[in-house]
Structures are given as C-alpha cells and as structure tokens.
Amino acid sequence: MNVFAHFRDQVVAAIESLVSAGSLPPLDDLSKLSVEPPRDPEHGDIATNAAMVLSKPAGMKPRDLAGLLAPELEKLDVVDGVDIAGPGFINLRIADAFWRARVADILAAGTAWGDSAMGAGEPVNVEYVSVNPTGLLHVGHARGAVFGDALAALLAKAGYAVTKEYYVNDAGGQIDALTRSFLKRLQEIRSGEALPDSEFEGLYPGEEVIDAAKAALADPAVSGEVEGWLADSGRLPDGARVFAVAYMLDRIREDLAELGIHHDLFSSERALVEAGAVDEALADLEAKGLIYTGVLEPPKGKLPDDWEERPQTLFRATDFGDDTDRPLRKSDGSWTYFATDIAYHRDKVRRGFNTLIDVWGADHGGYVKRMQAAVKAVTGGAAALDVKICQLVNLTNRGEPVKMSKRAGNVVTVRDVVEEVGRDVVRFIMLTRKNDAPLDFDFAKVTEQSKDNPVFYVQYAHARSHSVFRQAREALPDLDLSEAALASAPVDRLTDKGELSLIKRLAGWPRIIESAAEAHEPHRIAFYLYDIAADFHAHWNRGREDPRLRFVAEDDAELTLARLALVRAVGTVVASGLEIFGVEPVEEMR
RNA sequence: GCGCCCGUAGCUCAGCUGGAUAGAGCACCGGAUUCCUAAUCCGGGGGUCGCAGGUUCGAGUCCUGCCGGGCGCACCA
Numbered sequence A: 001m002n003v004f005a006h007f008r009d010q011v012v013a014a015i016e017s018l019v020s021a022g023s024l025p026p027l028d029d030l031s032k033l034s035v036e037p038p039r040d041p042e043h044g045d046i047a048t049n050a051a052m053v054l055s056k057p058a059g060m061k062p063r064d065l066a067g068l069l070a071p072e073l074e075k076l077d078v079v080d081g082v083d084i085a086g087p088g089f090i091n092l093r094i095a096d097a098f099w100r101a102r103v104a105d106i107l108a109a110g111t112a113w114g115d116s117a118m119g120a121g122e123p124v125n126v127e128y129v130s131v132n133p134t135g136l137l138h139v140g141h142a143r144g145a146v147f148g149d150a151l152a153a154l155l156a157k158a159g160y161a162v163t164k165e166y167y168v169n170d171a172g173g174q175i176d177a178l179t180r181s182f183l184k185r186l187q188e189i190r191s192g193e194a195l196p197d198s199e200f201e202g203l204y205p206g207e208e209v210i211d212a213a214k215a216a217l218a219d220p221a222v223s224g225e226v227e228g229w230l231a232d233s234g235r236l237p238d239g240a241r242v243f244a245v246a247y248m249l250d251r252i253r254e255d256l257a258e259l260g261i262h263h264d265l266f267s268s269e270r271a272l273v274e275a276g277a278v279d280e281a282l283a284d285l286e287a288k289g290l291i292y293t294g295v296l297e298p299p300k301g302k303l304p305d306d307w308e309e310r311p312q313t314l315f316r317a318t319d320f321g322d323d324t325d326r327p328l329r330k331s332d333g334s335w336t337y338f339a340t341d342i343a344y345h346r347d348k349v350r351r352g353f354n355t356l357i358d359v360w361g362a363d364h365g366g367y368v369k370r371m372q373a374a375v376k377a378v379t380g381g382a383a384a385l386d387v388k389i390c391q392l393v394n395l396t397n398r399g400e401p402v403k404m405s406k407r408a409g410n411v412v413t414v415r416d417v418v419e420e421v422g423r424d425v426v427r428f429i430m431l432t433r434k435n436d437a438p439l440d441f442d443f444a445k446v447t448e449q450s451k452d453n454p455v456f457y458v459q460y461a462h463a464r465s466h467s468v469f470r471q472a473r474e475a476l477p478d479l480d481l482s483e484a485a486l487a488s489a490p491v492d493r494l495t496d497k498g499e500l501s502l503i504k505r506l507a508g509w510p511r512i513i514e515s516a517a518e519a520h521e522p523h524r525i526a527f528y529l530y531d532i533a534a535d536f537h538a539h540w541n542r543g544r545e546d547p548r549l550r551f552v553a554e555d556d557a558e559l560t561l562a563r564l565a566l567v568r569a570v571g572t573v574v575a576s577g578l579e580i581f582g583v584e585p586v587e588e589m590r
Numbered sequence B: 001g002c003g004c005c006c007g008u009a010g011c012u013c014a015g016c017u018g019g020a021u022a023g024a025g026c027a028c029c030g031g032a033u034u035c036c037u038a039a040u041c042c043g044g045g046g047g048u049c050g051c052a053g054g055u056u057c058g059a060g061u062c063c064u065g066c067c068g069g070g071c072g073c074a075c076c077a
Helices: A003-020 A062-074 A096-112 A139-157 A173-191 A207-218 A223-231 A238-258 A269-274 A277-287 A337-350 A362-379 A414-421 A423-430 A454-475 A483-487 A497-507 A509-519 A523-545 A557-581
Strands: A046-048 A079-085 A089-094 A123-127 A161-168 A265-268 A291-295 A311-315 A355-361 A384-390 A393-397 A439-442
Touching (some): A003 A062, A062 A089, A139 A161, A139 A355, A139 A393, A139 A414, A139 A423, A139 A509, A173 A238, A207 A238, A238 A414, A265 A269, A277 A362, A337 A355, A337 A362, A423 A439, A423 A454, A454 A523, A497 A523, A497 A557, A509 A557, A523 A557
Parallel strands (some): A123 A161, A355 A384, A393 A439
C-alpha cells in the first residue's frame, strides 16, 4: 500500500462529495493535486496542495477552499487532526494505529512489499552495456552495467514487463580490426615468432586476443580451419570472425556474471543487417520523405584534417529537434553506425516496446538527440526513447589515481575491481550517485567499516536486524518468533517516538519505488536505504542510553515481540531495496 | 563556434518532477559515553542554491541570456 496514494484517493473523494453537495463547482482536472509527506515533520504526516491547485478552477481563495475541505477530511477515522497552513496547505495528522498497521502489511508481504502496479505490465526495453565485443569490460563499463541492471529491476518492481537487452555490434569496421588482430595472433603462435608492435597499429593488441587465438587452436571444432583462415587472411574469413566475436562475447558475459548481471536478450547487429532490417527501416524513412542527398556544412571551429565537402545520403534529423541532418552512408557506400542503429531501434519498437531506455557512456552524449529524432521519425511519435548517460567513474585509492593494468593495456577491468572489493560493493557504490553526475570510487573508502561508507552502513543495518533476533532467542528462549507470531504481534505496544518515526519511514517505501521508477533514477533507492539505516541505528543507540528502549525487554515478552516485528520489517525493507540493487543482504558483519 | 551534462554549506552530495523556515554525511566547535544490542551518541555554527532577468499565488526546481567546469562535434562504433 502506497499510503500517499491512499490518502490522495481520500482527498479526491472529499472533493467529489463537496462537488455533489453543491459546495464546489465541478472540477475535472485533478492531475496537479498531490499528496506528499511534508518537508518538515512538524507539519504533520501528510500534506496536500489540493486547495492551492484547485483555487483557480473553483474560483475561490486557497484558504477558503481549504476551510471547506478540512472538515471533510477530519471525518476520516484515521485522521487525528487537520491544519491549514501557509498559503493553503492542508496538513493531516494520521493516527498511530494506522501507521502500526503497516508493520503487519510488511511482514505479510515480505520483500514483495512495495511492489507496484504502476507499470500495468507495459513492456519496457532497457538496453545496457552493449560493449563492442573487441575486448574486455573495463571499469568505465561497470557503472552503466550496474545502473542498467538496477533500473531494470526497479521497473520490474514497479510493475513493468522489462526486457534486459544487450546490442552486440558484431558488424562493421571494429570487428574487421578484431578479426585482423586475431589472425595475426594465430600467425604468431603458428610461426613461433612475435610480430612487431607496429603490426597492431589501429588494431587490438590486448592480451585477450592472444587468449582467443590459443582458444581457437585448442578447440577441436575449429582448430582444423585455422590453416585455411591464415591462407585467406586478406579477406578476413567468416569463420575467424565468428569465432573471435563469440570468444570475446563469452568473456564479456563472464565478466558480467561476476557482477551478477544477466541479460534476457543479446541482439546481433549482423543478424539485423542480414535480415534486411536496415533496408527496410530506410525505405520507411524514404517513404516519409525524410531522406535526401545533400552536402553538410563543415563543423565550425575545429575542422577535421581530412574534411572534404561531398554529397551524402542524409536523414532529416533537424525535423525532429536535432541540430543538423545526419549521414546514413559512408563514403564507401556501406551503412553508417547510425543507419543500423535506426534499424535496431525500429526493430525494438516492432517487437512491442513503446518505452525504450538506452544506457550509454558519457562519450556518447552527442548522439542522444539524433537517436531520439530517429525513433520519433520511425514510429511517428508512438514510442519514446529515454537515454541515460552515465558519467565517468573516478577510480582512486586513498586519493591517488589507480592504474591496475593487469590484462588489458592501461585499463582497469571490471574483473580487477570486483576481485579487489567484491561485487556487492561495486554494485552499491555505482548507484550512490545520479547517473549524470561523475562518481568517485576510492578503493580504501568503499571497503572501510564506518558510517562514512554507505555500503557498510546499509549492510550493517540489515545485519543488525538479524543480530537483534539472535540476541532475543538467547535472552527469551521460550518466545515464539515464528512468522505467524510476528505477524500477529501486539504492535499497539509500539509507542515510542523513535519507533513510530521508523515505521513512518518504512511506510514511504512504496512511494519511493514509484517515484524512482517513474524518473528512471535508481540512486533514490540508495539514499532511502541510507536514511532507513540511519533511523534504525539511531533508535538502536537510544537503547544504549535508555535500556527501556531496547528491542529485547527480558521482562516483557509481549513488548519484545512487538518490537521484533518492527525490526523484522526494517530488515525486510532494506533487503527489498538491496534486492533491486542486486546486492546480497548479509546477516552478519565480519 | 555549436550541442549535451553539471554548478546547492569549507569538502562530498540529496532535494521526492513548482510548495511551507533549502537538508544529510564529512570536517570544525561544544558536551556525553567504557556502555555490550561490537564497530558511538547529543547539540552548535556555517548558504546571494554560479550571475542577471522572466513566467506565477509560490522558483534550487520551468524559460532566456551570460560566467565557470566536463563530454562530444561528417565518413569510428
């Protein structure tokens, strides 16, 4: 139950009854009416702007309108008090009993509490990682990977039918370069003589390509073909290309698995091209009159060295908000990346997705407008593309920049980082910032056991919820702590201010899910979890000062049961948030 | 030169899609605490929300123009 949505319904009902009683004129548009927690808890539990947003259509002053509405809301059983404040806010104080009932809700639903029907099963496609299979994942990729994965989980929790997709760029010039590198490595192994570095100019010299060559020779299914590939190496034989791509993709999949990431679908660019999807998509645009041959203005300022003015096949991106029209064919006549990307996005829409989300790295920022323009053009505005740009990760150790080149040149791989600090730490920290803000990742800090470290702080809250249970079992061995006993705990014994504010915080969880899902912003979950942990730790600490507030009251089994129900609810909501992040909730800190 | 993103306390950042007196952690200052439910607690100072206009009942949030920083800028992906 989203309590704010619940009270919004009550407010709407109150308005409707005033309308039907003739006290208010008919009011159709209630879309701007909101029911939210007030910023300052002193103002009450629930606040609505109803009187302010309806004052104009109702033709009344906000405070007069509030004066009509307040008595209606006061009639509700769970409303203990109503105030009109400021320019016309209506503040409600909700009975403690209402809040306490949420504890039972949470225990009954478990980590499913907070699941929302908001998405109504609408299909959403989240495309993330999509790294070219020409090398290993490096740490820069990890942020987008974790972000996309958490966003997908968040949307699923909010009721969307999410498909997690990886677009494999297995066609084009970079794959040619990979294949060439691969063949050279094979040749090296065959001849026993290393080629000079200059041979790999513009190619992929990374060690993983040597591994690929070794794997090919060791694989009985293809080792027999190697001789033929080398003899025909000038033409980049298909078998070599397919093997190299498959090998790299497997390595990437392994690294993603290290992060706990598993896509639902890997879409192949090559398959798309071979199926004629590009021709089809461009014929579509052609039919709409959105393709023409023209000459682009050279970019102002820095001119590329080899700039040459010539006619090109162009898409009218400017008709859809882009800054310039965009080329679809390279000078050799083949499609640009943009052209195949149009086909790919069109394909996603044709597969039934009207909501597309792409997660890209910072260096692709300049590509957003044209892709959104293309999606608009190709779907006639029926589908929306949201692009989430993940800014750079600034990797340090005690403030010093990190260079951990073990495998891939001067690059820190995902595997390096996961091995260093662990999957859960990587995942959580990557989500503690808005995607469009740069992120600092300090090895020493993220593994520190202190409240400055959000991973530790949140994990510890969960672990502490379990350690309290361990203590209780020891202190009160006869107390029934089964799920059923907790579910029917006498929660009316929860009367302390700290306990009630903790419950109110928990009650906000469903609303956090919905707003974070709507905004495509998983970082809000991280901040919420931190707040819960802070409330929980703070309350625990009050028990050090005042033993009457401790969760375990040895002389009062009933009270203990009620408090443990609350503790279980805290653990449940924290676990539920960590589940979205793909972080394992630990039961014990070591 | 153009586009996108960012600019909030000394530092690192939130700010719930336009609401009330702009919040948290660190750091700083002042207190408490040797407790066992290990891995502190309470309080305090600190702000021209980059600057200037605009929109309206109301702007950190939306619009315009500047300033500063990052990324990108035909034919790579």
